[in-house]
Amino acid sequence: MDLGRIQKELKEIERDTASGVSVDVMGNSLQRLRGFVKGPRDTPYEGGMFVIDIILEDQYPFVPPKMRFITKVWHPNISSANGAICLDVLKDQWSPALTLKTALLSLQSLLALPQPDDPQDAVVAKQYLSEHTKYAQQAKSWTENFANPALASTQEQKVGQLVDMGFDEANSRAALRAAGGDVQAAMERLLSE
Amino acid sequence: MPVHPTSLLAFWAEVVALCCSVPCRYFFSRRRCDKGDDCRFSHAAAAGSELERFEEPCMFYARGRCTEGDFCRFQHIRTEDNRVPAADRRTPSECLDRLQEGLESLSLGQSTGPDGCAPEALGEAESQLQEQLHAECEAQPLCEEFTASGSCREGDDCSKAHGNWCSSCSKYALHPISRLAYLNHLGECGARVRHSRTNMDASRAVTCSICLEVVLDNPDKGQRKFGLLDCQHSFCLTCIRQWRSNTDDQVDLESAVRTCPICRCTSHFVTPSNTWPANDEEKAAIRLAYMSRLAKIDCRNFDFGRGICPFGSSCFYRHADRDGTPMAQQVRWYNTADGVRKSLQPTLLSSFLENDRRFFNLRR
Numbered sequence: 001m002d003l004g005r006i007q008k009e010l011k012e013i014e015r016d017t018a019s020g021v022s023v024d025v026m027g028n029s030l031q032r033l034r035g036f037v038k039g040p041r042d043t044p045y046e047g048g049m050f051v052i053d054i055i056l057e058d059q060y061p062f063v064p065p066k067m068r069f070i071t072k073v074w075h076p077n078i079s080s081a082n083g084a085i086c087l088d089v090l091k092d093q094w095s096p097a098l099t100l101k102t103a104l105l106s107l108q109s110l111l112a113l114p115q116p117d118d119p120q121d122a123v124v125a126k127q128y129l130s131e132h133t134k135y136a137q138q139a140k141s142w143t144e145n146f147a148n149p150a151l152a153s154t155q156e157q158k159v160g161q162l163v164d165m166g167f168d169e170a171n172s173r174a175a176l177r178a179a180g181g182d183v184q185a186a187m188e189r190l191l192s193e
Numbered sequence: 194m195p196v197h198p199t200s201l202l203a204f205w206a207e208v209v210a211l212c213c214s215v216p217c218r219y220f221f222s223r224r225r226c227d228k229g230d231d232c233r234f235s236h237a238a239a240a241g242s243e244l245e246r247f248e249e250p251c252m253f254y255a256r257g258r259c260t261e262g263d264f265c266r267f268q269h270i271r272t273e274d275n276r277v278p279a280a281d282r283r284t285p286s287e288c289l290d291r292l293q294e295g296l297e298s299l300s301l302g303q304s305t306g307p308d309g310c311a312p313e314a315l316g317e318a319e320s321q322l323q324e325q326l327h328a329e330c331e332a333q334p335l336c337e338e339f340t341a342s343g344s345c346r347e348g349d350d351c352s353k354a355h356g357n358w359c360s361s362c363s364k365y366a367l368h369p370i371s372r373l374a375y376l377n378h379l380g381e382c383g384a385r386v387r388h389s390r391t392n393m394d395a396s397r398a399v400t401c402s403i404c405l406e407v408v409l410d411n412p413d414k415g416q417r418k419f420g421l422l423d424c425q426h427s428f429c430l431t432c433i434r435q436w437r438s439n440t441d442d443q444v445d446l447e448s449a450v451r452t453c454p455i456c457r458c459t460s461h462f463v464t465p466s467n468t469w470p471a472n473d474e475e476k477a478a479i480r481l482a483y484m485s486r487l488a489k490i491d492c493r494n495f496d497f498g499r500g501i502c503p504f505g506s507s508c509f510y511r512h513a514d515r516d517g518t519p520m521a522q523q524v525r526w527y528n529t530a531d532g533v534r535k536s537l538q539p540t541l542l543s544s545f546l547e548n549d550r551r552f553f554n555l556r557r
Contacts, residue, residue, distance in 0.1 A: 002404060004404070004405075004406065005403075005404050005405050005406075008405045009405075059441070061403060062435060062436055062439055062441070063439075063441050063443055063444070064443060064444070091443060091444075092443065092444055092445035092448070092449060093444075093445060093448065093449050094443070094444050094449060095449060095452075095454040095455070095457070096402075096403040096432070096436050096454050097402040097403060097426075097454035097455045098454075
């Protein structure tokens with residue numbers, strides 16, 4: 001993996017604060033990162049802060065980074081169940097000249113301009129085409145409920161607490177979701193597994 | 194009758210012991226053996242024995258050079274019927290010696306000569322002699338081996354001139370005697386260095402869009418090369434080659450891999466270059482030079498007419514037979530069941546007879 005390039009990319013993202021995207025390093029490896037994308041203005045996603053799980057493979061930048069929404073989003077091209085993204089530049093149209101920043105900016109523009117003809121979530125896409133106002137309402141309510149910046153930070157803190165106790169991150173996240181955000185209940189759930 | 198294993202072992206031990214006492218013929222004749230310490234034959238015995246010399250002259254030495262050097266068993270003498278003309282065989286040092294001798298005899302003649310030679314005539318004779326000998330030495334070309342490496346197997350016996358060190362091209366390329374050749378070389382070298390320095394200055398700031406580093410700052414000297422595409426975007430040769438050799442299923446071959454990572458214009462090949470071309474003419478010149486270099490290399494697919502090159506007449510490599518005669522080839526194409534277009538490779542009768550895997554795959 002080209003560590004020099006990733007460090008340069010991270011510096012560039014840090015320097016540019018106006019773009020509305022940022023990246024955090026998880027732990028001490030640069031293999032797993034966390035991206036943050038601000039919801040674009042004049043869309044149902046406005047005001048939200050969307051968290052994206054980024055996995056960089058060893059061949060990066062010659063293969064696209066694996067990106068997935070951790071925050072639940074109501075969007076035709078993003079799975080409402082697991083956050084999988086349908087975007088060509090993260091798949092067959094990837095180019096090594098693209099960076100984490102440009103990829104996150106592409107996600108931001110995807111939020112602004114959904115492509116219902118090439119859907120990831122068929123239910124949302126159908127709703128987007130037939131009942132647009134209903135779609136906008138639902139997307140807005142999901143943004144308020146799941147992509148609230150204050151909520152996101154407390155959620156991350158809770159996950160951090162569980163990870164510090166020695167639990168696996170993915171399991172902690174699932175347990176927290178199941179326990180409705182209660183750290184104590186999530187911990188008991190994890191211990192009983 | 195079955196051979197007893199112990200007797201076989203003893204036999205081999207005997208063979209090995211015998212070998213160990215026999216002098217190694219390679220070490221004996223050349224004072225070196227490629228097998229080194231693993232050699233089964235004795236190097237000590239070989240080193241102790243004297244080389245057996247023949248009376249006959251060495252034919253390679255007579256023609257100009259013998260790679261065996263001092264270890265050659267034939268006589269290194271140059272006879273009158275040698276193929277190299279006598280004038281060509283005169284070494285620069287010999288020329289200088291003769292010049293010195295000639296001058297000395299002239300000055301001796303001046304002091305002791307009974308006929309009392311006039312000083313003007315003497316000066317004239319001296320300059321004539323000098324001119325004549327200089328002309329002989331100046332006509333001698335530079336020894337290529339010495340120019341490149343600073344040493345020559347012929348040593349002082351070399352029939353060609355051994356040049357002096359040129360610091361701009363880092364070669365022994367300055368003619369020791371001919372002033373004209375000396376100045377010519379300095380002029381050429383200076384122009385080349387000036388040109389490459391201005392080019393290098395312009396290339397120094399160019400960064401690769403893939404690794405985001407300045408191409409000429411790469412710690413590995415061998416990787417300080419640009420890969421030129423049809424567009425104006427800059428990449429390291431290694432980065433763009435790695436991207437274009439991408440066989441990952443995730444990425445589309447035609448619309449992503451074969452195109453420029455920035456502007457997505459299709460480029461069919463990458464041209465390596467040491468400098469970043471300032472304009473289109475320079476780029477065209479670099480491409481042309483690259484193509485002409487490739488055109489001298491025999492195509493591996495074509496294999497002197499035995500194989501089929503799928504690139505046909507548009508292949509950059511040379512399609513010729515072993516004599517260098519250009520050969521054209523008609524490529525036949527077929528579509529596989531999966532819709533992939535493939536070139537038809539020659540099928541030999543032997544592949545059917547020898548249970549060739551290809552044949553069985555076809556049948557299945």
